[in-house]
Amino acid sequence: MSVHGREIVRALSPARILVVAPERWRAECELHAQEGWRFCGLFATSGAQQPRVSCVLARGGREHVLSTSVPTGILDTLVDLFEASAVDEREAHDVYGVRFHGHEPLRPLLEHPSDPAAWTVPVQGHDPYQVAVGPIHAGVIESGHFRFTVVGERILNLDLRLFYKHRGLQTAAEGRRLADGLAYAARACAACSVTNAVAYAQACESALALAPDRNLRRARTLLLELERLYNHLNDISAICAGVGFAPGSMAFAALKERAQRLNQRLTGHRFLFGAVAVASSELRIGHVDARAARHELRSIGDGTRSLWRELRFAASVQDRLGGVGCLTRDDALRLGVVGPSARASGIEKDTRSESPRLAYGEFAPVSVARASGDVAARFDVRGLELEQTLALLDDLLDGNLTTGAVKSLGGADCELGVSRVESPRGETLCAVQHHGGSVVRLHLRTGSYANWPAVACAARENLLPDFPLINKSFELCYACADR
Amino acid sequence: MNVQNVIAGVVQVAGGVLGGPAIMGLIQHLKARMQGRRGPSILQPYRELARLWGKSGVMPEPHTVVYAVAPAVSAGGTLMALALLPVAGRAPDWGLGHDALVLVGLLALGRFAVTLAAWDTGGAFSLMSAARELMFSVFVEGLLLLVLLLLALPLQSTDLISMSHAASLSWVWLRPAHWAAALAFCLVILAETGRQPVDNPDTHLELTMVHEGPLLEYAGRDLAYLQWAAAARHWIVLVLACQLVIPHPGPFAAQLAVLAGGLIALSVALALCETVQAKMRVLRVPQLLGLGCALCLLGLASWFGGGGG
Numbered sequence: 001m002s003v004h005g006r007e008i009v010r011a012l013s014p015a016r017i018l019v020v021a022p023e024r025w026r027a028e029c030e031l032h033a034q035e036g037w038r039f040c041g042l043f044a045t046s047g048a049q050q051p052r053v054s055c056v057l058a059r060g061g062r063e064h065v066l067s068t069s070v071p072t073g074i075l076d077t078l079v080d081l082f083e084a085s086a087v088d089e090r091e092a093h094d095v096y097g098v099r100f101h102g103h104e105p106l107r108p109l110l111e112h113p114s115d116p117a118a119w120t121v122p123v124q125g126h127d128p129y130q131v132a133v134g135p136i137h138a139g140v141i142e143s144g145h146f147r148f149t150v151v152g153e154r155i156l157n158l159d160l161r162l163f164y165k166h167r168g169l170q171t172a173a174e175g176r177r178l179a180d181g182l183a184y185a186a187r188a189c190a191a192c193s194v195t196n197a198v199a200y201a202q203a204c205e206s207a208l209a210l211a212p213d214r215n216l217r218r219a220r221t222l223l224l225e226l227e228r229l230y231n232h233l234n235d236i237s238a239i240c241a242g243v244g245f246a247p248g249s250m251a252f253a254a255l256k257e258r259a260q261r262l263n264q265r266l267t268g269h270r271f272l273f274g275a276v277a278v279a280s281s282e283l284r285i286g287h288v289d290a291r292a293a294r295h296e297l298r299s300i301g302d303g304t305r306s307l308w309r310e311l312r313f314a315a316s317v318q319d320r321l322g323g324v325g326c327l328t329r330d331d332a333l334r335l336g337v338v339g340p341s342a343r344a345s346g347i348e349k350d351t352r353s354e355s356p357r358l359a360y361g362e363f364a365p366v367s368v369a370r371a372s373g374d375v376a377a378r379f380d381v382r383g384l385e386l387e388q389t390l391a392l393l394d395d396l397l398d399g400n401l402t403t404g405a406v407k408s409l410g411g412a413d414c415e416l417g418v419s420r421v422e423s424p425r426g427e428t429l430c431a432v433q434h435h436g437g438s439v440v441r442l443h444l445r446t447g448s449y450a451n452w453p454a455v456a457c458a459a460r461e462n463l464l465p466d467f468p469l470i471n472k473s474f475e476l477c478y479a480c481a482d483r
Numbered sequence: 484m485n486v487q488n489v490i491a492g493v494v495q496v497a498g499g500v501l502g503g504p505a506i507m508g509l510i511q512h513l514k515a516r517m518q519g520r521r522g523p524s525i526l527q528p529y530r531e532l533a534r535l536w537g538k539s540g541v542m543p544e545p546h547t548v549v550y551a552v553a554p555a556v557s558a559g560g561t562l563m564a565l566a567l568l569p570v571a572g573r574a575p576d577w578g579l580g581h582d583a584l585v586l587v588g589l590l591a592l593g594r595f596a597v598t599l600a601a602w603d604t605g606g607a608f609s610l611m612s613a614a615r616e617l618m619f620s621v622f623v624e625g626l627l628l629l630v631l632l633l634l635a636l637p638l639q640s641t642d643l644i645s646m647s648h649a650a651s652l653s654w655v656w657l658r659p660a661h662w663a664a665a666l667a668f669c670l671v672i673l674a675e676t677g678r679q680p681v682d683n684p685d686t687h688l689e690l691t692m693v694h695e696g697p698l699l700e701y702a703g704r705d706l707a708y709l710q711w712a713a714a715a716r717h718w719i720v721l722v723l724a725c726q727l728v729i730p731h732p733g734p735f736a737a738q739l740a741v742l743a744g745g746l747i748a749l750s751v752a753l754a755l756c757e758t759v760q761a762k763m764r765v766l767r768v769p770q771l772l773g774l775g776c777a778l779c780l781l782g783l784a785s786w787f788g789g790g791g792g
Binding site: 129130131133134137138139145152153240243244245246247250251254314316317319320324463464465466467468 | 514517518519520607608611614615679680683685688689690691757758759760761762763764765766
């Protein structure tokens with residue numbers, strides 16, 4: 001095997017699983033935190049007799065999974081080491097009954113008690129009052145309940161209550177064959193369907209010690225970037241709608257429609273459903289179709305650039321974006337924010353640059369000139385990323401694409417596979433535990449799931465009527481957070 | 484009572500009752516076209532009103548008489564305002580006079596009734612929007628009064644009919660005061676009709692609502708009254724602009740033609756303004772209206788500095 005080959009094998013090697021004793025759990029996590037490992041997700045499993053809790057950490061493209069059994073039902077919390085784990089611990093408590101020592105108060109997440117005091121942050125004083133919005137909204141929006149504590153127009157605190165869309169997808173996938181489990185991950189949400197499916201497929205392949213060939217990598221990268229294209233166009237349109245700038249909103253919605261029609265032509269589905277499979281790819285694009293797609297993408301790119309320029313010079317639009325919904329770099333790091341929102345706050349991280357299973361080559365995350373973490377910065381990041389995506393798509397469609405497959409890495413099977421993929425909203429983690437080719441536990445932690453706490457943080461100290469705009473600048477999914 | 488007065492009376496009432504929704508429909512239609520959509524027909528507001536008129540009302544519990552009478556007060560006040568308003572420099576005497584200050588009061592009455600209704604039911608959205616509406620109204624009413632004051636200066640009268648004659652005098656256009664009033668009136672139009680950049684009439688974002696908020700709980704015929712009042716407000720403000728600012732000399736028929744042309748031109752201008760402008764941040768709206776007040780004060784200073792009329 002060549003030196004190059006060995007490097008690839010090392011890069012593709014599965015996540016290291018470290019089984020620790022319950023009493024060593026916190027100490028081991030603390031050690032990782034000190035060594036600069038980043039928290040990527042925490043999940044519980046029911047286990048044979050007692051629940052198990054696993055925590056996924058990443059550093060420089062490598063993943064460690066710390067795993068422990070919880071014989072007493074109580075585990076030390078990680079919330080002071082990684083604040084991002086707060087939501088995960090609440091979910092583990094609500095679904096698997098694991099309690100976390102030191103996580104006080106452990107507010108319910110999936111449970112929806114009727115008493116607001118049970119799930120909201122108390123705010124002291126005489127003047128604050130609460131404005132409750134949703135879960136049923138005036139527009140076509142998914143179900144989410146926002147409870148604002150405000151003084152006048154100023155938002156003091158925002159409590160989110162999501163998880164109205166719990167479909168038990170993860171549990172439903174248990175016991176299915178690995179190849180069939182993909183549908184459960186993919187259907188968690190339409191707008192991130194490809195990301196979730198690719199994350200699932202890669203987690204399976206990682207567990208089975210399989211490596212994708214060049215075609216498979218190209219096909220998946222192509223699908224991921226097509227997904228990003230229409231999502232980013234949609235998000236820019238949504239931001240324009242948020243400031244009441246209908247011409248921008250309509251024009252970008254029209255471009256998004258063109259991107260989705262291209263999806264339909266290339267894969268047979270506007271949302272790219274059914275184009276990803278475990279260990280193979282059936283996606284075929286001939287020379288002629290690839291050339292036509294490239295042509296259409298260039299035209300979409302030209303349209304995007306000219307509209308983008310117009311938005312840049314629309315003073316009334318730009319006036320609304322700056323200084324609103326600021327998420328500082330410290331807050332973003334603390335809350336474990338991922339994706340365009342993190343990059344807008346000056347965290348130059350993009351999972352695409354550490355994805356050896358995909359065809360990103362020497363990918364560098366975008367950096368915005370003014371990473372101020374406000375709506376304007378998140379807007380700019382999307383514009384820059386669109387350029388990147390269009391360039392990537394242009395490269396990927398150079399030549400035809402035939403079916404892809406996997407080859408064995410020669411390693412032993414591993415019972416747990418972990419994969420991280422960059423969705424249009426940020427890093428999505430998928431962990432698949434299997435036994436004899438059947439899913440034992442599927443855990444999906446999407447970019448939206450990771451970023452929801454950041455919305456509440458960014459809304460603080462802003463004006464209530466600016467919240468829809470702040471919310472749209474993150475443009476997170478509700479469904480793929482709940483699944 | 485001559486024929487011209489009768490025609491003016493018919494235009495006043497029929498135009499006010501039926502013309503308001505048409506203006507809204509026209510603006511909606513033009514906006515959609517400018518944004519690259521096909522858009523609804525100009526008649527859509529009538530269909531909406533007809534639909535609401537045929538539906539039974541639902542009242543939130545608990546509510547008091549304040550909530551129940553608000554639509555009637557709002558619509559009644561608007562109807563009275565229509566009777567005050569001269570068209571083509573004429574208006575029959577409906578027994579209400581034609582004083583500009585009464586008009587300001589009637590416009591405020593509608594707002595007051597709806598705000599009280601929001602308070603009555605205590606809905607978070609209604610109260611939030613009502614609070615914004617009141618905050619804006621502090622500035623809008625002040626601005627409207629200042630503008631009317633400036634326009635009353637040439638003939639030293641707040642009678643709407645004589646103010647309307649004043650607009651046709653050629654010499655008022657040599658005065659900076661009239662220009663200042665004309666510019667400030669543009670802001671009054673935007674604010675009173677609840678259009679962008681002040682408010683977004685199409686929004687479905689609950690948290691950004693201003694005028695729509697207090698109407699959320701209403702249904703059926705009550706909502707029809709309130710929506711009609713909002714549409715008639717368009718008519719009132721635009722007719723006021725045509726009468727008090729735009730010159731309309733000549734015979735009665737010519738004046739009517741100027742009015743019709745002016746209404747269409749202003750509707751196009753509103754649609755255009757709403758297309759090229761995003762909505763303003765809420766707390767910047769008072770600054771914008773304050774700018775109008777400053778303009779008016781400058782106009783006032785120039786008037787008296789120039790030695791008065």
